[in-house]
Amino acid sequence: MENLPEHWTIRPVTLADAAAVTKLIQRSELARLGETDTIQDEIEAWWRRHEASLEQNSWLVKTENDTLAGVALLYDRKYGVLEFEVFVAPELVETGLETYLLHLCEKRAGELVPLAPEGAKVALQTWFDREDSARWELLEHHGYAPGRYFWQMGIQLKEQPSAPQWADGITVQTLTPGMERAIFEAKEEAFKDHWGHTPTTFEEWAQHTFQRKNMDPSLWFLAMDGDEIAGLALCSDETPYDQGGWVNVLGVRRPWRRKSIGLALLHQAFGEFYRRGISDVYLNVDARSLTGATRLYERAGMRKVKEYVMMEMLLRDGIDLTVQRLEDEN
Structure with missing residues (x-):
């Protein structure tokens, strides 16, 4: 045509x-x-x-x-x-x-x-x-x-997931007002090691993130080392769209890696989804992740359910x- x-x-x-x-x-x-x-x-x-x-x-x-x-x-x-x-x-x-x-x-x-x-x-x-x-x-x-x-990876939670095991000095909390910019900066820092990442601004990110109808701060899990965000799992409940639960962002900042914080954040998210009666949980990941994220997700029990290609x-x-x-x- x-x-x-x-x-x-x-x-x-x-x-x-x-x-x-x-x-x-x-x-x-x-x-x-x-x-x-x-x-x-x-x-x-x-x-x-x-x-x-x-x-x-x-x-x-x-x-x-x-x-x-x-x-x-x-x-x-x-x-x-x-x-x-x-x-x-x-x-x-x-x-x-x-x-x-x-x-x-x-x-x-x-x-x-x-x-x-x-x-x-x-x-x-x-x-x-x-x-x-x-x-x-x-x-x-x-x-x-x-x-x-x-890859889109997923897990079906048929029983109570393992409780998160936090490294010494690490606590977990959810989003509270005033933490938005710190969360953005922690996410950007963690994703500097993500293939294809391009920086964005806080304003662009906030507009895309906080205007979503199903944005739920109680599903944003922050691994804290004192006042510092060591890692984060930003999740959402997509069951109104028949999509299950989603871990949209999972990242750990470099100084806190190799302490199983990513795995603990996954278990924290799985536990909350299970408590809410959400059995199917998904995330997307680079199939050749620079940080070996696919291996972490497999350790957590997740498996590839779909593959996307960039041409x-x-x-x-x-x-x-x-x-x-x-x-x-x-």
Whole structure:
């Protein structure tokens, strides 16, 4: 498809489109994969974080009957990383609309390349379920190559989980007002050793995090060494969306590693989910985690349940500004 059919329309997305776009993505995932894990709350939170750029970096297509046909969004994560998403109504997959929207993302990404830091590598990336063979084939045909894999890992809590065993001097508490910035700084420090990490600001993080409808401070567990946050597990109850419990962020700052704090935080989270009657708990992790996180999760009883792939196209060669290895590696 080089041009849209006559009387079809295209415009940027707005926050008011979130419900309709969520339904479109869910229909697409059900048709491609037989299941969906898309949540409107998460889409709204992500769009609010990027609201200033939606006017130029998003496209929503409707048919002559005002039916939503497809959507594409491009996110500039800075540091030379551009990410996109493209979804098309299942009944329109064979029309070429997906390729049309892909090309819009690529064209806009090309315009953003000069804005990246001088000398930096710039790549256009997208993430999707590894089982989506049709998407893989489409992207490969257009010059994309797999770059990284992530796992969704899960555990079914059939009995009371093991009680957390805390290292000497470590206590646990939940979020209290006034700790938000300290939590953000601890998370950023811990994730400096996470592949592909790009720094963000407190304001961006807070907007994305605290405006979620199911944000529950009683599920944010902080491992404390005195007044210092040694590690953290930021969790959420996604059972209203049939998604179980989630450990969204798990990190331990470098000075407190190798003290089993990560495992203790997992057990703390498992215990609270079990107490609430939530038996299925999940998290996402880099399949080749620089810190060996997959081994920790396996020790805790978690197993891989799904795999995601990142495919990318190099737009400009240069120095990779995202985290690629541990800082102390030679």
